[in-house]
Amino acid sequence: MxxxxxxxxxxxxxxxxxxxxxxxxxxxxxxxxxxxxxxxxxxxxxxxxxxxxxxxxxxxxxxxxxxxxxxxxxxxxxxxxxxxxxxxxxxxKQYLQQGPSLHIFVVSLRCHHTCSYCQVSRAESTETAFDLDETNARLAVERLFEWPSSTLTVEFQGGEPLLHFARVRAITEQIQQRNRHEGRTLRFVLASTLHDLNDDQLAFFREHDFQLSTSLDGPEWLHNANRPRPERDSYARTVAGIDRARRALGDDAVSALTTLTQRSLSAPREIVDEYRRLGFHSIFLRPLSPYGFARKTGPRIGYSLADFFAFYREALEHILAVNRDGYPLEEAYASLMLSQLFTPFSHGYVDLRSPTGAGLGAVVYDYDGQAYPSDEARMLAAMGDRSFALGHVGQSVREWLASPAMRRVLDAGVAEALPGCADCAFVPLCGADPIDHYARQGDTCGHRPSSDFCRKQLGFFDLLLERTERADAYDRAVLESWALPRRSATPWQIEAA
Ligand code: SF4
Incomplete structure (x- = not known):
């Protein structure tokens, strides 16, 4: 290079x-x-x-x-x-013209599940001490409108946000009320298992045009193994929730994400087929993150990037076969990378920006009133490392931006200036992820030759370039179509807005 x-x-x-x-x-x-x-x-x-x-x-x-x-x-x-x-x-770099557009409100850490790879350090479902209280929620809404972004995507997360639905409702209404004179474009997303959905909640989501995002790891045996509940009914409840939400809000209002454990790697075709069977047109095959419970259970449920790419190649070939069979289905990470390669615009996906999307593209308001530049920074704090805490919702955004945490993120946040990336042919299409490198390597700049983030990026660029080059006309048209804006908004597309 x-x-x-x-x-x-x-x-x-x-x-x-x-x-x-x-x-x-x-x-x-x-x-x-x-x-x-x-x-x-x-x-x-x-x-x-x-x-x-x-x-x-x-x-x-x-x-x-x-x-x-x-x-x-x-x-x-x-x-x-x-x-x-x-x-x-x-x-x-058009995303730099605005402030963060993705605002994640963690309304509760409570959850019914005990997933071994959980990234959010959940709490028992009865521990209301882990709920976002009214005062901090009100302050967080004030901070939200201090950012200059004309589009604000408000994503409710947990734990399980439906376990504290009253706060979801109150925050949404406060934001709508304040927006009467602010005039921002608002989008609401709720990331949930969908297990606890009721008619009252669905009516509220319909009224405020919510997008619902859930987790579906594949067929029943795999989903239940990845997401244990005492009753072993996680899959059945998720599928019932998807069906219920679609009937109330429309098919395009519900999307799903996979989490890939070691167990998942044996079933690339089954996972893809499950998404097709349930009528999804997008699947996001993302490897495990090194945070939360995944860090503790990593040796048991983790895998190497070589294993991931062996899985991914087979899954991608199967997805292309499904498309040849007449069923449109995209792989979401490939779509992000292909849009970088085949369009002159940035997708703006917060994990793949340079300058970094942490704090510049996204902000997280945690259940205890602490603010973070990314979900990963919040997870690190939950594990006892508060290196990237911006401050409290009682402080101003100006104070957060001047915090040592933000300075640390920005110092290592421009890929074009990082050792290794500065010479890399993919750097105009790649991103800096200082918090990921800190979590994996203990250093925000990171060491690219031994960085899993970098190996993953190189792996995707090489794989997609090679696959596009040797594609026949039909497969090539499919791959190029993934680079274009999608028919319905998925969480990663919203994240990019
Ligand atoms: S592929 Fe690796 S070296 Fe190249 S820009 Fe991305 S992270 Fe940096």
């Missing part, structure tokens, strides 16, 4: 080399992936790249024209400005 500065020489062919980075393709080492500073890219032969850098490519050749169109070379050094390149960079 190399980076050539904008002031690089003009070669014999008379063009000026603009900033670019490259990566040798793992599946064809004679060719390279070359990216511009704004994330436009080309795949070309290694010899051709040497000629480009030597300044000997004919600018009127097909490759020469391609390089100009992608702002990798400038044809007339005396007249060309960097304006088109900068305009592209502005489009990719």
């Amino acid at each position: 190399k980076f050539r500065s904008a002031d690089a020489f003009s070669g014999a062919a008379g063009y000026r080399l603009l900033p670019l980075r490259f990566r040798r393709l793992p599946w064809d080492t004679e060719r390279v992936f070359v990216s511009s500073a704004a994330g436009d890219w080309l795949i070309m032969g290694h010899r051709e790249l040497e000629q480009v850098i030597a300044g000997t490519i004919d600018q009127n050749s097909t490759l020469g024209m391609d390089l100009q169109a992608r702002n990798m070379i400038a044809a007339d050094p005396s007249r060309t400005t960097l304006a088109p390149l900068l305009s592209q960079m502005r489009s990719r």
Whole structure:
């Protein structure tokens, strides 16, 4: 990987080399992936790249024209400005124009489940000491409107937020009332097992146009094993909740997420088939996070990234087969990555931003009135490490932004300035995740060669580029369609807004 500065020489062919980075393709080492500073890219032969850098490519050749169109070379050094390149960079980083749009309210830590990988450090379902109280909820709503974002996505989380539905209702009504003169665009999301849904709640969700997000890990045996309840009825209750919510709110108002344990890796096709059987058109195959109970149980339920990608490849092939069979189904993480690769815009997904989405794209208001720049920061605090606590809802947003925690996040929050990332060909399309690196490696900057975050990103970029290259026309059209905005809003799409 190399980076050539904008002031690089003009070669014999008379063009000026603009900033670019490259990566040798793992599946064809004679060719390279070359990216511009704004994330436009080309795949070309290694010899051709040497000629480009030597300044000997004919600018009127097909490759020469391609390089100009992608702002990798400038044809007339005396007249060309960097304006088109900068305009592209502005489009990719458009999310920086606003403050955080995702606001997570943790209304209770209570939960009925005892999942071994739980990321939220749940409490017993009767312990109301872990509920967000009225005073802190009111202050959190005040803080919400201190942010400048024109769109505010309010996501209620837990534990199980339906166990403290009165607070969900009160906060929603306070926000709606305040918004009469604020005029923001509001979206409401509730992340729930859906086990405890009742008619009163559904009527409220319909009135306020809620999106419901639930967890579905796959077929019954797998879901029940991952999400134990004494009655062993977790799957049946989730499916009943999905059905009930769809009948009340419409199919598009309900989405589901998978959590992949070691057990899940043996069942890629079964998990995909379950999503199809239940009528979902999106599935999010995400590996376990190193937080909460997952950290303690990691050796028992965790797995290597190599195991994850073996699973993922098989699942992706099956998803493509399902699409060939006439049933539209996307894999959500692939969609995010493909939208980076095949569109000039950023998806803005908070975990894949640079500068980081922590505190700049999302804020978490915890049950005890503490604020965090991300859910991961909250989980670390629940495990006793408060390094990323911004402050209390009784303080102003200005104080949070000036906190040592926020400074620490921002210091390591720009991927283009991080060791390893700065030279990487994927950096204009990737993200910085300082809190993830702190959690995994004890250092917000992290060490990219041994970083699971980086290996995951490289793995996805390589896999999707290779798969798109060898796709037939039908599969390619499917993969490219995933890069486009989706028909219905899913939580990760909302997160990106
Ligand atoms: S995290 Fe890895 S893949 Fe992403 S920009 Fe950094 S070095 Fe590249």
